[in-house]
Amino acid sequence: MTDIFSAVDGYIEGLFAKEDDALAAAVADMEAAAMPGISVSPVLGRLLFVLAKAVRARRILEIGTLGGYSAIWLGRALPEDGRMISLEVDPRHGTVARKNLARAGLSEKVEVHEGAALDILPRLIASDEPPFDFIFIDADKEPYLDYFELSLRLSKPGTMIVADNVIRHGAVIDPARAENPAVAGVKRLSDALAAHPAVDATIIQTVGVKSHDGLALAVVREGR
DSSP states (O other): OHHHHHHHHHHHHHHHOOOOHHHHHHHHHHHHTTOOSOSOOHHHHHHHHHHHHHTTOSEEEEEOOTTSHHHHHHHTTSOTTOEEEEEESOHHHHHHHHHHHHHTTOTTTEEEEESOHHHHHHHHHHTTOOOOSEEEEOSOSTTHHHHHHHHHTTOOTTOEEEEEOOSGGGGGGOGGGTTOHHHHHHHHHHHHHHHOTTEEEEEEEEOSTTOSEEEEEEEEOTTO
16 A cells, blocks of 8 residues: 555655755755655645645744755745744754755745754743744654644744644554654644644644655634
8 A cells, every 4th residue: 555655645746746956955965964864755845835825924933954855845935034943953964954955045034043942942932032823843752742832832823833743654543652752742742732722733644655644733723
């Protein structure tokens, strides 16, 4: 079955998500730097682009830059005066990401802040950073709920918060893997979203070249 998932992903990519030179070079640079191959797929990158466009995002926050692949997709969704902040814990990854963003012509729109997100996010809150319209969480899974709660404080009614990798190839419903830190982390987030009074949320299963996973989508409610 995974063969048909990948083939259909290729079909969708051919229609909507063909990689241009900047995206292909970003992938090549990440491979050359021996970075983990865990960036979003082109099809999921295009989905992020469309979602950010749908909420008319002028300000985007990304938690987990890696080599900047998803940041390119999201940065391209911004208007001319838009701004994006992307957080990356590994300085080596941050260097690669800045190079990739510069090649894509996004250096003026996208800033990469290096350091632990659990340290940077409270600083953004304390500095009265204006709220973001779109927030993408794609970092270490164990503190996903912490990332979400801090992101909520940097949001406003109508902000869309998206978290990647919340199905974990079906591990979230496998009791044998319930104690895995990454699985437990995304389950904490999903359980919280299901009952959270500040958002309307759901999960979309995703299949394709990245196999079986899912995205959590939450929209911040009015009067939260």
